[in-house]
Amino acid sequence: MRTYREIKILRHLVNHENIIRFIGREFVDSSDNPNALPNREVIFIEYCNGGSVGDLLRLPANRYGLNEDIIIQIMKDVFNALKYLHT
Secondary structure: OHHHHHHHHHHOOOOEOOEOOEEEEEEEOOOOOOOOOOOEEEEEEOOOOOOOHHHHHHOHHHOOOOOHHHHHHHHHHHHHHHHHHHO
């Protein structure tokens, strides 16, 4: 189960500036609402107010792509996160 694996990894990570922080998880019983999806697991993660790279690309100012400096910073951040995960 992929989600369980991801939660297990996130749970054991020490805070890192380039990896979202896992706060917890909870099982939600949907038996009270007949229109709801079957019982689900909900995960709680850190709120990131900057949005995603996708959000950044959807801005009208970036319709032709991102500035090279921004791309370099994003790649550095991704590399640092991957390096941390592999150690």
